[in-house]
Amino acid sequence: MDAVAPNVRGLRIAFVNVFAVTHADGSWTLVDAAVPFTDGMIRRWAEHHFTRPPNAIVLTHGHFDHVSAAPSLSETWKVPVYAHALEFPYLTGEREYPAPNVGAGGGMMSLLSPLYPKGPVNLTGRLVELSTGMSQLMPGWEVIHTPGHTPGHCSLYQASDRTLLVGDAFCTTKPESFFEASIAQAPELHGPPAYFTSDWAAAQASVERLSAMDVAVVAPGHGKPLAGEDLGAELRLLAARFRAVAVPENRLSSV
Ligand SMILES: [Zn+2]
Numbered sequence: 276m277d278a279v280a281p282n283v284r285g286l287r288i289a290f291v292n293v294f295a296v297t298h299a300d301g302s303w304t305l306v307d308a309a310v311p312f313t314d315g316m317i318r319r320w321a322e323h324h325f326t327r328p329p330n331a332i333v334l335t336h337g338h339f340d341h342v343s344a345a346p347s348l349s350e351t352w353k354v355p356v357y358a359h360a361l362e363f364p365y366l367t368g369e370r371e372y373p374a375p376n377v378g379a380g381g382g383m384m385s386l387l388s389p390l391y392p393k394g395p396v397n398l399t400g401r402l403v404e405l406s407t408g409m410s411q412l413m414p415g416w417e418v419i420h421t422p423g424h425t426p427g428h429c430s431l432y433q434a435s436d437r438t439l440l441v442g443d444a445f446c447t448t449k450p451e452s453f454f455e456a457s458i459a460q461a462p463e464l465h466g467p468p469a470y471f472t473s474d475w476a477a478a479q480a481s482v483e484r485l486s487a488m489d490v491a492v493v494a495p496g497h498g499k500p501l502a503g504e505d506l507g508a509e510l511r512l513l514a515a516r517f518r519a520v521a522v523p524e525n526r527l528s529s530v
């Protein structure tokens with residue numbers, strides 16, 4: 276995947292993406308930290324592209340496929356881990372996310388199970404609230420709270436080139452196809468991963484909020500990054516048709 280935008284580089288590991296955001300002074304920030312046992316891979320990728328560790332690890336949310344390498348990497352690099360305060364309980368072992376919606380269709384649960392970590396991630400002592408210190412940490416970037424997939428889910432937006440990192444607010448590959456994403460398929464917009472989305476009304480409101488923004492590049496947690504002038508229109512279409520295309524049948528009554 277590599278270059279997503281002039282100062283954003285992506286690495287796809289298995290079915291999930293992590294991103295490196297470079298700043299004008301040469302510092303950089305790692306966004307998300309993938310599945311278990313990927314810390315070595317992320318570190319080698321970082322060392323290949325950068326001569327110094329990142330200034331921080333920023334998490335879009337606390338699901339295991341976005342955070343698992345964070346404890347080891349933050350320890351090795353001696354950097355803080357930023358997340359929205361509403362994700363803190365899930366990042367300190369205090370609380371567990373609601374059970375996945377196994378009725379959402381497809382066989383992804385069983386496909387994912389070998390990757391499940393044995394216990395919850397514990398980042399106690401390393402967490403910093405994402406809303407604070409952002410202008411210093413990632414100059415030019417704005418944190419957008421996009422709850423629904425999880426309570427403290429956040430997206431990141433860079434106005435200068437209209438780049439949007441959306442985490443799991445929505446995907447550019449069908450969640451059922453995560454494992455085949457390398458096989459050519461027309462990139463298109465899909466809802467958030469259904470198995471792990473807890474509040475569909477909030478998830479819809481978040482996509483509506485993102486669709487109101489001026490966007491030229493979208494980089495999701497799952498799927499290929501997309502660029503183009505029709506992206507905004509596609510995003511508005513996803514928001515308008517959210518109930519029909521994103522919400523699983525067994526959760527329609529909640530929206
Ligand atoms: Zn997630």
Ligand SMILES: [Zn+2]
Nearest residue numbers: 338340443496
């Ligand atoms: Zn995810």
